[in-house]
Amino acid sequence: MPEALKAPLTVEFPFTRSLSPVQSAFLTGLRERIVLGVRTVDGRTLVPPVEYDPVTAEEIRDLVEVAPTGTVTTWAWNHAPRRDQPLDTPFAWALVRLDGADTALLHALDAPGPDAVHTGMRVRVRWAEERTGAITDIACFEPYDSSPNETEPADHTGEFENPVTGIVAPARLDYTYSPGRAQTAYINALAEQRNVGERCPSCRKVYVPPRGACPTCGVATSEQVEVGPHGTVTTFCIVNIKAKNLDIEVPYVYAHIALDGAGLALHGRIGGIPYDQVRMGLRVEPVWTRGARYPDHYRPTGEPDADYDTYRELL
Amino acid sequence: MNREIAVVAFAQTDHRRTSEELSEVEMLMPVLHEVLDRTGLKTADIGFTCSGSSDYLAGRAFSFTLALDGVGAWPPISESHVEMDGAWALYEAWTKLLTGDADTALVYSYGKSSPGPLRDVLTRQLDPYYVAPLWPDSVALAALQAQALIDAGDTDEPALAAVAARSRADATANSRAQLRGSVPAGEYLVRPLRTGDCPPIGDGAAAVILAAGERARELCDRPAWIRGIDHRIEAHSLGVRDLTDSPSTRLAAQKAGAFQRPVDTAELHAPFTSQEVVLRKALKLDDEVRVNPSGGALAANPVMAAGLIRIGEAAARVHRGESDRALAHATSGPCLQQNLVAVLEGDPR
Numbered sequence A: 001m002p003e004a005l006k007a008p009l010t011v012e013f014p015f016t017r018s019l020s021p022v023q024s025a026f027l028t029g030l031r032e033r034i035v036l037g038v039r040t041v042d043g044r045t046l047v048p049p050v051e052y053d054p055v056t057a058e059e060i061r062d063l064v065e066v067a068p069t070g071t072v073t074t075w076a077w078n079h080a081p082r083r084d085q086p087l088d089t090p091f092a093w094a095l096v097r098l099d100g101a102d103t104a105l106l107h108a109l110d111a112p113g114p115d116a117v118h119t120g121m122r123v124r125v126r127w128a129e130e131r132t133g134a135i136t137d138i139a140c141f142e143p144y145d146s147s148p149n150e151t152e153p154a155d156h157t158g159e160f161e162n163p164v165t166g167i168v169a170p171a172r173l174d175y176t177y178s179p180g181r182a183q184t185a186y187i188n189a190l191a192e193q194r195n196v197g198e199r200c201p202s203c204r205k206v207y208v209p210p211r212g213a214c215p216t217c218g219v220a221t222s223e224q225v226e227v228g229p230h231g232t233v234t235t236f237c238i239v240n241i242k243a244k245n246l247d248i249e250v251p252y253v254y255a256h257i258a259l260d261g262a263g264l265a266l267h268g269r270i271g272g273i274p275y276d277q278v279r280m281g282l283r284v285e286p287v288w289t290r291g292a293r294y295p296d297h298y299r300p301t302g303e304p305d306a307d308y309d310t311y312r313e314l315l
Numbered sequence B: 001m002n003r004e005i006a007v008v009a010f011a012q013t014d015h016r017r018t019s020e021e022l023s024e025v026e027m028l029m030p031v032l033h034e035v036l037d038r039t040g041l042k043t044a045d046i047g048f049t050c051s052g053s054s055d056y057l058a059g060r061a062f063s064f065t066l067a068l069d070g071v072g073a074w075p076p077i078s079e080s081h082v083e084m085d086g087a088w089a090l091y092e093a094w095t096k097l098l099t100g101d102a103d104t105a106l107v108y109s110y111g112k113s114s115p116g117p118l119r120d121v122l123t124r125q126l127d128p129y130y131v132a133p134l135w136p137d138s139v140a141l142a143a144l145q146a147q148a149l150i151d152a153g154d155t156d157e158p159a160l161a162a163v164a165a166r167s168r169a170d171a172t173a174n175s176r177a178q179l180r181g182s183v184p185a186g187e188y189l190v191r192p193l194r195t196g197d198c199p200p201i202g203d204g205a206a207a208v209i210l211a212a213g214e215r216a217r218e219l220c221d222r223p224a225w226i227r228g229i230d231h232r233i234e235a236h237s238l239g240v241r242d243l244t245d246s247p248s249t250r251l252a253a254q255k256a257g258a259f260q261r262p263v264d265t266a267e268l269h270a271p272f273t274s275q276e277v278v279l280r281k282a283l284k285l286d287d288e289v290r291v292n293p294s295g296g297a298l299a300a301n302p303v304m305a306a307g308l309i310r311i312g313e314a315a316a317r318v319h320r321g322e323s324d325r326a327l328a329h330a331t332s333g334p335c336l337q338q339n340l341v342a343v344l345e346g347d348p349r
């Protein structure tokens, strides 16, 4: 078996999320260096605040201001910070119950080492220099010798100038993509300018590109079958809007192409013919550019158009 | 309708650090064939198919639709998918069989964690406003729970190491397991958890067949009857929860009838050693109960399949006559956030 193909794959997306009134007040408060909690039906104060009581599920809206100082309720020493975590030097993850709150907030705790951290230790918020209305407006917690502040938290309207109404949360994950046995064989053959599909041992259909299984029979495909290079346009569309990062003049034609011998159509761009002359049944062949691992596009072969009956099952 | 429903067959892959030479459907298909072969059923005989997986693991969009190729889903079959561990797919299939709409169900799940950074991938399931922007990885969150247990006097590092050692020793009898035999406690990964306290990261798949009533007896010599199954969830904010306890597990177990009579076997989905401590307490398991004879998730933890495997392993022991009444548990989310409990029984011998 040839070595499996692999390639880096980055999945990156900025999630744009709108905020509920409680979330908006909390995150705007952080921007203003104020930590807000919410009172539950039974009089507990939740920090960070949520919109619904975790016990009764009732809507809760009564906000209070708690202290920026608190007590560690549990912690874990992270000697190897990972990308995007709050600090890039070793730190403790900590759940911190802020003075005035009945629940704990998760964040990083900047401390010199694990021996400097213990459950019950006193800490305070270290504010980020630049604050935008996000949980990262708290840069981290830091050790802070003080007595717990037992005073009852004061009510807060939750009203601020220019409240934040949404957050943009970027996320990036880096993968190493491997396409598996059947597609590796397909891609390797394609690099040699051959279209090699796989035949189902049960229904005999030839899949191009092969995915390793026949979806009708639920069995592995394995017998390799070279198809094409010529094929027939079974259906097509005319693309009129330029795609981002794609250097192709519009309008152009994108088509389903049934390669000779294939049991289903693959898709590709049609070139070498005015877009408004492409038609069902048009006979085409792949056009390879030097060094490319796949055809750049398909162009007419000049053969007579295929009879509808020859490709009607492949539509 | 009151129908008796049983697990009649179970199959799983070898669980490995990587299966990069196989696509998801290529990894899954042999397991589907094996579980069908055990019953003599064909895809066309199956009344309902339900799967569990997450595209985030391998970063491959719509991988669950490609995985369906391995089932033989054309022409269209009655089918569903959950973005959860396969144990919850089994729950959906169990419900479907209860309605009488189907007599047999195929349940499968798979996870390919090798292509991506699993610890970071799992942060994407957290509260997107207050928690996910901090990227607290799965080991860090489990370590916070472990420290809470240590502070509470519920366990200590040697006790956690003993859980790891027992699990991997038991796994020597499980040829499918990824981590077997003597495994060093290792260095701290996120203190207080050491590498030995954490599950291996790897790829794998599992499948189960459910059948109702007489159909189950036709397909299996000793069906594992699902006497009860229930799942419960806790508040999503970690700081609201008591991390040393699992009230959701206890409630699910109670609803599933687990406390009516003692079980002889328990397959617990505890990816981290410290989580077994929480589950034993919540489920009131004493030393008479054989816990994780398969080695559990500390020996093989294909994400999205490891919970279904607990049900499959428990059922397989009933099939083999090694258990008469077994408890299976599955978990999802950080620090045992959501928990499913099933009680399985064999016919009297």
Ligand SMILES: [Zn+2]
Pocket: A200, A201, A202, A203, A204, A205, A214, A215, A216, A217, A218
């Ligand atoms: Zn076929």
